Amino acid sequence: MALGNVHYDDKLASVYDQMYPIELDTPLAVDFIAGLAPAGGRVLELGVGNGRIALPLAGRGFQVYGIDGSQAMLAILRERDEKGQVTTIEGDFTETGTGLTFDVVTLVLNTFFVAATKEQQVACLRLVREQLVPDGKFVLEAFDPAPYHAMEKQELSIRHLDEGAVMLDTLTVDRAHQLMYGTHTIIDGGKPETKHHVLRYAFPFEIDLLAELAGLRLVDRWEDWERNPYTARSPRHVSVYERADAGA
Structure with a gap:
Protein backbone atom coordinates (compact mmCIF):
# COMPACT_ATOMS: atom_id res chain seq x y z
CA MET A 1 0.00 0.00 0.00
CA ALA A 2 2.68 2.43 -0.90
CA LEU A 3 4.05 4.72 -3.56
CA GLY A 4 7.70 5.63 -3.84
CA ASN A 5 7.87 7.78 -0.72
CA VAL A 6 6.30 5.34 1.74
CA HIS A 7 8.34 2.18 2.21
CA TYR A 8 6.40 -0.79 3.55
CA ASP A 9 9.39 -3.09 3.61
CA ASP A 10 9.44 -6.50 5.28
CA LYS A 11 9.77 -4.94 8.75
CA LEU A 12 6.83 -2.54 8.46
CA ALA A 13 4.70 -5.03 6.55
CA SER A 14 5.13 -7.56 9.36
CA VAL A 15 3.57 -5.17 11.90
CA TYR A 16 1.08 -3.40 9.64
CA ASP A 17 -1.98 -4.97 11.30
CA GLN A 18 -0.67 -3.87 14.70
CA MET A 19 -0.06 -0.35 13.40
CA TYR A 20 -3.69 -0.05 12.33
CA PRO A 21 -5.81 -2.19 14.68
CA ILE A 22 -9.15 -1.61 12.94
CA GLU A 23 -10.62 -5.10 12.87
CA LEU A 24 -14.09 -3.80 13.73
CA ASP A 25 -13.98 -1.40 10.79
CA THR A 26 -13.18 -4.08 8.22
CA PRO A 27 -16.54 -5.91 8.00
CA LEU A 28 -18.34 -2.56 7.84
CA ALA A 29 -16.13 -1.42 4.96
CA VAL A 30 -16.58 -4.72 3.15
CA ASP A 31 -20.38 -4.52 3.55
CA PHE A 32 -20.40 -0.94 2.25
CA ILE A 33 -18.31 -1.74 -0.83
CA ALA A 34 -20.16 -4.98 -1.55
CA GLY A 35 -23.44 -3.05 -1.50
CA LEU A 36 -22.30 -0.95 -4.44
CA ALA A 37 -21.36 -3.85 -6.73
CA PRO A 38 -23.58 -6.35 -8.52
CA ALA A 39 -23.33 -9.99 -7.47
CA GLY A 40 -20.14 -11.44 -8.91
CA GLY A 41 -19.05 -7.98 -10.05
CA ARG A 42 -15.53 -6.75 -10.56
CA VAL A 43 -13.79 -4.69 -7.83
CA LEU A 44 -10.42 -2.93 -7.93
CA GLU A 45 -8.63 -1.85 -4.76
CA LEU A 46 -5.87 0.72 -5.09
CA GLY A 47 -3.29 0.27 -2.34
CA VAL A 48 -4.54 -3.26 -1.74
CA GLY A 49 -1.86 -3.91 0.88
CA ASN A 50 -2.07 -7.24 2.66
CA GLY A 51 -5.65 -7.90 1.59
CA ARG A 52 -7.64 -6.63 4.59
CA ILE A 53 -10.51 -5.55 2.31
CA ALA A 54 -9.77 -7.49 -0.87
CA LEU A 55 -9.79 -10.98 0.61
CA PRO A 56 -13.22 -10.75 2.29
CA LEU A 57 -14.65 -9.26 -0.92
CA ALA A 58 -13.21 -12.15 -2.94
CA GLY A 59 -14.71 -14.53 -0.40
CA ARG A 60 -18.13 -13.10 -1.25
CA GLY A 61 -17.75 -14.01 -4.88
CA PHE A 62 -16.53 -10.74 -6.36
CA GLN A 63 -13.76 -10.65 -8.96
CA VAL A 64 -11.15 -8.68 -7.04
CA TYR A 65 -8.04 -6.99 -8.39
CA GLY A 66 -5.49 -4.98 -6.40
CA ILE A 67 -2.61 -2.62 -7.18
CA ASP A 68 0.14 -1.92 -4.65
CA GLY A 69 3.70 -0.65 -4.69
CA SER A 70 4.99 -2.77 -1.79
CA GLN A 71 6.42 -6.20 -2.60
CA ALA A 72 6.37 -7.07 1.10
CA MET A 73 2.68 -6.28 1.54
CA LEU A 74 1.72 -8.15 -1.63
CA ALA A 75 3.73 -11.16 -0.44
CA ILE A 76 1.62 -11.29 2.74
CA LEU A 77 -1.58 -10.98 0.70
CA ARG A 78 -0.57 -13.87 -1.56
CA GLU A 79 0.33 -15.99 1.47
CA ARG A 80 -3.12 -15.36 2.94
CA ASP A 81 -4.87 -15.84 -0.40
CA GLU A 82 -4.60 -19.62 -0.42
CA LYS A 83 -7.12 -19.99 -3.27
CA GLY A 84 -5.54 -17.31 -5.45
CA GLN A 85 -8.75 -15.31 -5.58
CA VAL A 86 -7.24 -11.81 -5.76
CA THR A 87 -5.37 -10.72 -8.89
CA THR A 88 -2.53 -8.43 -7.83
CA ILE A 89 -0.39 -5.96 -9.77
CA GLU A 90 2.75 -4.40 -8.33
CA GLY A 91 2.88 -0.73 -9.26
CA ASP A 92 2.18 2.92 -8.53
CA PHE A 93 -1.58 3.45 -8.70
CA THR A 94 -1.09 7.02 -9.95
CA GLU A 95 0.61 5.58 -13.05
CA THR A 96 -0.38 1.92 -13.33
CA GLY A 97 -3.73 0.75 -14.66
CA THR A 98 -5.18 -2.66 -15.33
CA GLY A 99 -6.57 -2.16 -18.83
CA LEU A 100 -9.91 -3.38 -17.44
CA THR A 101 -13.08 -1.73 -16.15
CA PHE A 102 -14.69 -2.29 -12.76
CA ASP A 103 -18.04 -1.92 -11.05
CA VAL A 104 -16.33 -0.47 -7.97
CA VAL A 105 -12.88 1.03 -7.42
CA THR A 106 -11.77 1.62 -3.82
CA LEU A 107 -9.04 3.64 -2.13
CA VAL A 108 -9.32 3.37 1.65
CA LEU A 109 -7.56 4.23 4.93
CA ASN A 110 -6.09 7.58 3.81
CA THR A 111 -4.04 5.95 1.05
CA PHE A 112 -5.05 8.66 -1.44
CA PHE A 113 -2.76 11.05 0.45
CA VAL A 114 0.28 8.89 -0.32
CA ALA A 115 0.12 10.57 -3.73
CA ALA A 116 2.30 13.42 -2.49
CA THR A 117 1.58 16.05 -5.16
CA LYS A 118 -1.60 17.54 -6.57
CA GLU A 119 -0.57 16.24 -9.99
CA GLN A 120 -0.23 12.68 -8.68
CA GLN A 121 -3.62 12.89 -7.03
CA VAL A 122 -5.29 14.08 -10.22
CA ALA A 123 -3.48 11.37 -12.19
CA CYS A 124 -4.79 8.77 -9.74
CA LEU A 125 -8.35 10.03 -10.14
CA ARG A 126 -8.09 10.06 -13.93
CA LEU A 127 -7.00 6.42 -13.85
CA VAL A 128 -9.94 5.66 -11.57
CA ARG A 129 -12.31 7.23 -14.08
CA GLU A 130 -10.76 5.24 -16.93
CA GLN A 131 -11.24 1.99 -15.03
CA LEU A 132 -14.89 2.49 -14.05
CA VAL A 133 -17.77 1.01 -16.01
CA PRO A 134 -20.28 3.72 -17.07
CA ASP A 135 -22.39 3.33 -13.92
CA GLY A 136 -19.54 2.27 -11.62
CA LYS A 137 -18.69 3.81 -8.26
CA PHE A 138 -15.43 4.99 -6.70
CA VAL A 139 -15.14 4.81 -2.90
CA LEU A 140 -12.54 6.95 -1.11
CA GLU A 141 -11.96 6.91 2.66
CA ALA A 142 -9.75 9.57 4.21
CA PHE A 143 -9.28 11.56 7.39
CA ASP A 144 -10.42 15.16 7.61
CA PRO A 145 -7.14 17.10 7.80
CA ALA A 146 -8.40 20.11 9.79
CA ARG A 200 -0.19 15.38 0.83
CA TYR A 201 -3.47 15.87 2.65
CA ALA A 202 -6.47 17.44 0.98
CA PHE A 203 -9.74 18.72 2.40
CA PRO A 204 -12.92 16.93 1.28
CA PHE A 205 -14.15 19.71 -0.99
CA GLU A 206 -10.67 20.01 -2.50
CA ILE A 207 -10.82 16.31 -3.34
CA ASP A 208 -14.19 16.96 -4.99
CA LEU A 209 -12.60 19.61 -7.20
CA LEU A 210 -9.71 17.30 -8.14
CA ALA A 211 -12.27 14.61 -8.93
CA GLU A 212 -14.17 17.00 -11.20
CA LEU A 213 -10.94 17.76 -13.07
CA ALA A 214 -10.55 14.00 -13.57
CA GLY A 215 -14.09 13.49 -14.88
CA LEU A 216 -15.73 12.30 -11.65
CA ARG A 217 -18.52 13.74 -9.51
CA LEU A 218 -19.50 13.27 -5.88
CA VAL A 219 -22.57 11.11 -5.22
CA ASP A 220 -22.57 10.64 -1.43
CA ARG A 221 -20.42 11.51 1.56
CA TRP A 222 -20.68 9.87 4.97
CA GLU A 223 -18.77 10.08 8.23
CA ASP A 224 -18.05 6.36 8.31
CA TRP A 225 -18.86 2.98 6.82
CA GLU A 226 -22.13 2.87 8.78
CA ARG A 227 -23.40 5.86 6.76
CA ASN A 228 -23.63 8.25 9.67
CA PRO A 229 -24.05 11.84 8.42
CA TYR A 230 -20.92 13.77 7.55
CA THR A 231 -20.69 17.00 9.56
CA ALA A 232 -18.16 19.70 10.41
CA ARG A 233 -17.10 17.57 13.40
CA SER A 234 -16.50 14.36 11.45
CA PRO A 235 -12.93 13.07 11.85
CA ARG A 236 -13.02 11.32 8.48
CA HIS A 237 -15.21 10.80 5.44
CA VAL A 238 -16.26 7.97 3.17
CA SER A 239 -17.00 9.56 -0.19
CA VAL A 240 -18.62 7.92 -3.21
CA TYR A 241 -18.01 9.23 -6.73
CA GLU A 242 -19.18 8.25 -10.18
CA ARG A 243 -18.16 9.16 -13.71
CA ALA A 244 -19.33 12.65 -14.63
CA ASP A 245 -20.99 11.21 -17.75
CA ALA A 246 -22.89 8.50 -15.83
CA GLY A 247 -26.46 8.31 -17.00
CA ALA A 248 -25.76 10.45 -20.07
Missing part, protein backbone atom coordinates in the same frame (compact mmCIF):
# COMPACT_ATOMS: atom_id res chain seq x y z
CA PRO A 147 -6.82 19.05 13.14
CA TYR A 148 -3.47 18.37 11.48
CA HIS A 149 -3.56 21.58 9.46
CA ALA A 150 -3.70 23.44 12.79
CA MET A 151 -0.53 21.79 14.14
CA GLU A 152 2.26 24.23 14.94
CA LYS A 153 5.00 21.91 16.22
CA GLN A 154 6.23 18.38 15.78
CA GLU A 155 4.30 15.66 17.57
CA LEU A 156 5.69 12.42 19.00
CA SER A 157 3.54 9.37 19.71
CA ILE A 158 4.13 5.76 20.73
CA ARG A 159 2.24 2.73 19.44
CA HIS A 160 2.27 -0.59 21.29
CA LEU A 161 2.79 -3.37 18.74
CA ASP A 162 3.11 -6.42 20.98
CA GLU A 163 4.67 -7.48 24.28
CA GLY A 164 8.17 -6.90 22.97
CA ALA A 165 7.84 -4.05 20.51
CA VAL A 166 6.74 -0.44 20.29
CA MET A 167 6.76 2.04 17.45
CA LEU A 168 7.87 5.66 17.84
CA ASP A 169 6.15 8.03 15.41
CA THR A 170 6.94 11.66 14.68
CA LEU A 171 4.75 13.98 12.65
CA THR A 172 5.48 17.44 11.27
CA VAL A 173 3.07 19.47 9.13
CA ASP A 174 3.92 21.96 6.39
CA ARG A 175 0.67 23.91 6.19
CA ALA A 176 1.81 26.03 3.25
CA HIS A 177 2.05 22.95 1.04
CA GLN A 178 -0.41 20.66 2.89
CA LEU A 179 2.31 18.10 3.52
CA MET A 180 2.75 15.77 6.48
CA TYR A 181 6.25 14.47 7.18
CA GLY A 182 6.34 11.39 9.36
CA THR A 183 8.72 8.74 10.64
CA HIS A 184 8.21 5.24 12.03
CA THR A 185 10.87 3.68 14.28
CA ILE A 186 10.36 0.16 15.64
CA ILE A 187 11.97 -0.68 18.99
CA ASP A 188 11.94 -4.46 19.42
CA GLY A 189 15.35 -5.43 20.77
CA GLY A 190 17.02 -5.40 17.38
CA LYS A 191 18.68 -2.54 15.58
CA PRO A 192 16.20 0.36 15.38
CA GLU A 193 15.37 1.44 11.83
CA THR A 194 13.57 4.65 10.93
CA LYS A 195 11.35 4.91 7.88
CA HIS A 196 10.24 8.25 6.47
CA HIS A 197 7.09 9.13 4.57
CA VAL A 198 5.35 12.15 3.10
CA LEU A 199 1.60 12.61 2.68
Whole structure:
Protein backbone atom coordinates (compact mmCIF):
# COMPACT_ATOMS: atom_id res chain seq x y z
CA MET A 1 0.00 0.00 0.00
CA ALA A 2 2.68 2.43 -0.90
CA LEU A 3 4.05 4.72 -3.56
CA GLY A 4 7.70 5.63 -3.84
CA ASN A 5 7.87 7.78 -0.72
CA VAL A 6 6.30 5.34 1.74
CA HIS A 7 8.34 2.18 2.21
CA TYR A 8 6.40 -0.79 3.55
CA ASP A 9 9.39 -3.09 3.61
CA ASP A 10 9.44 -6.50 5.28
CA LYS A 11 9.77 -4.94 8.75
CA LEU A 12 6.83 -2.54 8.46
CA ALA A 13 4.70 -5.03 6.55
CA SER A 14 5.13 -7.56 9.36
CA VAL A 15 3.57 -5.17 11.90
CA TYR A 16 1.08 -3.40 9.64
CA ASP A 17 -1.98 -4.97 11.30
CA GLN A 18 -0.67 -3.87 14.70
CA MET A 19 -0.06 -0.35 13.40
CA TYR A 20 -3.69 -0.05 12.33
CA PRO A 21 -5.81 -2.19 14.68
CA ILE A 22 -9.15 -1.61 12.94
CA GLU A 23 -10.62 -5.10 12.87
CA LEU A 24 -14.09 -3.80 13.73
CA ASP A 25 -13.98 -1.40 10.79
CA THR A 26 -13.18 -4.08 8.22
CA PRO A 27 -16.54 -5.91 8.00
CA LEU A 28 -18.34 -2.56 7.84
CA ALA A 29 -16.13 -1.42 4.96
CA VAL A 30 -16.58 -4.72 3.15
CA ASP A 31 -20.38 -4.52 3.55
CA PHE A 32 -20.40 -0.94 2.25
CA ILE A 33 -18.31 -1.74 -0.83
CA ALA A 34 -20.16 -4.98 -1.55
CA GLY A 35 -23.44 -3.05 -1.50
CA LEU A 36 -22.30 -0.95 -4.44
CA ALA A 37 -21.36 -3.85 -6.73
CA PRO A 38 -23.58 -6.35 -8.52
CA ALA A 39 -23.33 -9.99 -7.47
CA GLY A 40 -20.14 -11.44 -8.91
CA GLY A 41 -19.05 -7.98 -10.05
CA ARG A 42 -15.53 -6.75 -10.56
CA VAL A 43 -13.79 -4.69 -7.83
CA LEU A 44 -10.42 -2.93 -7.93
CA GLU A 45 -8.63 -1.85 -4.76
CA LEU A 46 -5.87 0.72 -5.09
CA GLY A 47 -3.29 0.27 -2.34
CA VAL A 48 -4.54 -3.26 -1.74
CA GLY A 49 -1.86 -3.91 0.88
CA ASN A 50 -2.07 -7.24 2.66
CA GLY A 51 -5.65 -7.90 1.59
CA ARG A 52 -7.64 -6.63 4.59
CA ILE A 53 -10.51 -5.55 2.31
CA ALA A 54 -9.77 -7.49 -0.87
CA LEU A 55 -9.79 -10.98 0.61
CA PRO A 56 -13.22 -10.75 2.29
CA LEU A 57 -14.65 -9.26 -0.92
CA ALA A 58 -13.21 -12.15 -2.94
CA GLY A 59 -14.71 -14.53 -0.40
CA ARG A 60 -18.13 -13.10 -1.25
CA GLY A 61 -17.75 -14.01 -4.88
CA PHE A 62 -16.53 -10.74 -6.36
CA GLN A 63 -13.76 -10.65 -8.96
CA VAL A 64 -11.15 -8.68 -7.04
CA TYR A 65 -8.04 -6.99 -8.39
CA GLY A 66 -5.49 -4.98 -6.40
CA ILE A 67 -2.61 -2.62 -7.18
CA ASP A 68 0.14 -1.92 -4.65
CA GLY A 69 3.70 -0.65 -4.69
CA SER A 70 4.99 -2.77 -1.79
CA GLN A 71 6.42 -6.20 -2.60
CA ALA A 72 6.37 -7.07 1.10
CA MET A 73 2.68 -6.28 1.54
CA LEU A 74 1.72 -8.15 -1.63
CA ALA A 75 3.73 -11.16 -0.44
CA ILE A 76 1.62 -11.29 2.74
CA LEU A 77 -1.58 -10.98 0.70
CA ARG A 78 -0.57 -13.87 -1.56
CA GLU A 79 0.33 -15.99 1.47
CA ARG A 80 -3.12 -15.36 2.94
CA ASP A 81 -4.87 -15.84 -0.40
CA GLU A 82 -4.60 -19.62 -0.42
CA LYS A 83 -7.12 -19.99 -3.27
CA GLY A 84 -5.54 -17.31 -5.45
CA GLN A 85 -8.75 -15.31 -5.58
CA VAL A 86 -7.24 -11.81 -5.76
CA THR A 87 -5.37 -10.72 -8.89
CA THR A 88 -2.53 -8.43 -7.83
CA ILE A 89 -0.39 -5.96 -9.77
CA GLU A 90 2.75 -4.40 -8.33
CA GLY A 91 2.88 -0.73 -9.26
CA ASP A 92 2.18 2.92 -8.53
CA PHE A 93 -1.58 3.45 -8.70
CA THR A 94 -1.09 7.02 -9.95
CA GLU A 95 0.61 5.58 -13.05
CA THR A 96 -0.38 1.92 -13.33
CA GLY A 97 -3.73 0.75 -14.66
CA THR A 98 -5.18 -2.66 -15.33
CA GLY A 99 -6.57 -2.16 -18.83
CA LEU A 100 -9.91 -3.38 -17.44
CA THR A 101 -13.08 -1.73 -16.15
CA PHE A 102 -14.69 -2.29 -12.76
CA ASP A 103 -18.04 -1.92 -11.05
CA VAL A 104 -16.33 -0.47 -7.97
CA VAL A 105 -12.88 1.03 -7.42
CA THR A 106 -11.77 1.62 -3.82
CA LEU A 107 -9.04 3.64 -2.13
CA VAL A 108 -9.32 3.37 1.65
CA LEU A 109 -7.56 4.23 4.93
CA ASN A 110 -6.09 7.58 3.81
CA THR A 111 -4.04 5.95 1.05
CA PHE A 112 -5.05 8.66 -1.44
CA PHE A 113 -2.76 11.05 0.45
CA VAL A 114 0.28 8.89 -0.32
CA ALA A 115 0.12 10.57 -3.73
CA ALA A 116 2.30 13.42 -2.49
CA THR A 117 1.58 16.05 -5.16
CA LYS A 118 -1.60 17.54 -6.57
CA GLU A 119 -0.57 16.24 -9.99
CA GLN A 120 -0.23 12.68 -8.68
CA GLN A 121 -3.62 12.89 -7.03
CA VAL A 122 -5.29 14.08 -10.22
CA ALA A 123 -3.48 11.37 -12.19
CA CYS A 124 -4.79 8.77 -9.74
CA LEU A 125 -8.35 10.03 -10.14
CA ARG A 126 -8.09 10.06 -13.93
CA LEU A 127 -7.00 6.42 -13.85
CA VAL A 128 -9.94 5.66 -11.57
CA ARG A 129 -12.31 7.23 -14.08
CA GLU A 130 -10.76 5.24 -16.93
CA GLN A 131 -11.24 1.99 -15.03
CA LEU A 132 -14.89 2.49 -14.05
CA VAL A 133 -17.77 1.01 -16.01
CA PRO A 134 -20.28 3.72 -17.07
CA ASP A 135 -22.39 3.33 -13.92
CA GLY A 136 -19.54 2.27 -11.62
CA LYS A 137 -18.69 3.81 -8.26
CA PHE A 138 -15.43 4.99 -6.70
CA VAL A 139 -15.14 4.81 -2.90
CA LEU A 140 -12.54 6.95 -1.11
CA GLU A 141 -11.96 6.91 2.66
CA ALA A 142 -9.75 9.57 4.21
CA PHE A 143 -9.28 11.56 7.39
CA ASP A 144 -10.42 15.16 7.61
CA PRO A 145 -7.14 17.10 7.80
CA ALA A 146 -8.40 20.11 9.79
CA PRO A 147 -6.82 19.05 13.14
CA TYR A 148 -3.47 18.37 11.48
CA HIS A 149 -3.56 21.58 9.46
CA ALA A 150 -3.70 23.44 12.79
CA MET A 151 -0.53 21.79 14.14
CA GLU A 152 2.26 24.23 14.94
CA LYS A 153 5.00 21.91 16.22
CA GLN A 154 6.23 18.38 15.78
CA GLU A 155 4.30 15.66 17.57
CA LEU A 156 5.69 12.42 19.00
CA SER A 157 3.54 9.37 19.71
CA ILE A 158 4.13 5.76 20.73
CA ARG A 159 2.24 2.73 19.44
CA HIS A 160 2.27 -0.59 21.29
CA LEU A 161 2.79 -3.37 18.74
CA ASP A 162 3.11 -6.42 20.98
CA GLU A 163 4.67 -7.48 24.28
CA GLY A 164 8.17 -6.90 22.97
CA ALA A 165 7.84 -4.05 20.51
CA VAL A 166 6.74 -0.44 20.29
CA MET A 167 6.76 2.04 17.45
CA LEU A 168 7.87 5.66 17.84
CA ASP A 169 6.15 8.03 15.41
CA THR A 170 6.94 11.66 14.68
CA LEU A 171 4.75 13.98 12.65
CA THR A 172 5.48 17.44 11.27
CA VAL A 173 3.07 19.47 9.13
CA ASP A 174 3.92 21.96 6.39
CA ARG A 175 0.67 23.91 6.19
CA ALA A 176 1.81 26.03 3.25
CA HIS A 177 2.05 22.95 1.04
CA GLN A 178 -0.41 20.66 2.89
CA LEU A 179 2.31 18.10 3.52
CA MET A 180 2.75 15.77 6.48
CA TYR A 181 6.25 14.47 7.18
CA GLY A 182 6.34 11.39 9.36
CA THR A 183 8.72 8.74 10.64
CA HIS A 184 8.21 5.24 12.03
CA THR A 185 10.87 3.68 14.28
CA ILE A 186 10.36 0.16 15.64
CA ILE A 187 11.97 -0.68 18.99
CA ASP A 188 11.94 -4.46 19.42
CA GLY A 189 15.35 -5.43 20.77
CA GLY A 190 17.02 -5.40 17.38
CA LYS A 191 18.68 -2.54 15.58
CA PRO A 192 16.20 0.36 15.38
CA GLU A 193 15.37 1.44 11.83
CA THR A 194 13.57 4.65 10.93
CA LYS A 195 11.35 4.91 7.88
CA HIS A 196 10.24 8.25 6.47
CA HIS A 197 7.09 9.13 4.57
CA VAL A 198 5.35 12.15 3.10
CA LEU A 199 1.60 12.61 2.68
CA ARG A 200 -0.19 15.38 0.83
CA TYR A 201 -3.47 15.87 2.65
CA ALA A 202 -6.47 17.44 0.98
CA PHE A 203 -9.74 18.72 2.40
CA PRO A 204 -12.92 16.93 1.28
CA PHE A 205 -14.15 19.71 -0.99
CA GLU A 206 -10.67 20.01 -2.50
CA ILE A 207 -10.82 16.31 -3.34
CA ASP A 208 -14.19 16.96 -4.99
CA LEU A 209 -12.60 19.61 -7.20
CA LEU A 210 -9.71 17.30 -8.14
CA ALA A 211 -12.27 14.61 -8.93
CA GLU A 212 -14.17 17.00 -11.20
CA LEU A 213 -10.94 17.76 -13.07
CA ALA A 214 -10.55 14.00 -13.57
CA GLY A 215 -14.09 13.49 -14.88
CA LEU A 216 -15.73 12.30 -11.65
CA ARG A 217 -18.52 13.74 -9.51
CA LEU A 218 -19.50 13.27 -5.88
CA VAL A 219 -22.57 11.11 -5.22
CA ASP A 220 -22.57 10.64 -1.43
CA ARG A 221 -20.42 11.51 1.56
CA TRP A 222 -20.68 9.87 4.97
CA GLU A 223 -18.77 10.08 8.23
CA ASP A 224 -18.05 6.36 8.31
CA TRP A 225 -18.86 2.98 6.82
CA GLU A 226 -22.13 2.87 8.78
CA ARG A 227 -23.40 5.86 6.76
CA ASN A 228 -23.63 8.25 9.67
CA PRO A 229 -24.05 11.84 8.42
CA TYR A 230 -20.92 13.77 7.55
CA THR A 231 -20.69 17.00 9.56
CA ALA A 232 -18.16 19.70 10.41
CA ARG A 233 -17.10 17.57 13.40
CA SER A 234 -16.50 14.36 11.45
CA PRO A 235 -12.93 13.07 11.85
CA ARG A 236 -13.02 11.32 8.48
CA HIS A 237 -15.21 10.80 5.44
CA VAL A 238 -16.26 7.97 3.17
CA SER A 239 -17.00 9.56 -0.19
CA VAL A 240 -18.62 7.92 -3.21
CA TYR A 241 -18.01 9.23 -6.73
CA GLU A 242 -19.18 8.25 -10.18
CA ARG A 243 -18.16 9.16 -13.71
CA ALA A 244 -19.33 12.65 -14.63
CA ASP A 245 -20.99 11.21 -17.75
CA ALA A 246 -22.89 8.50 -15.83
CA GLY A 247 -26.46 8.31 -17.00
CA ALA A 248 -25.76 10.45 -20.07
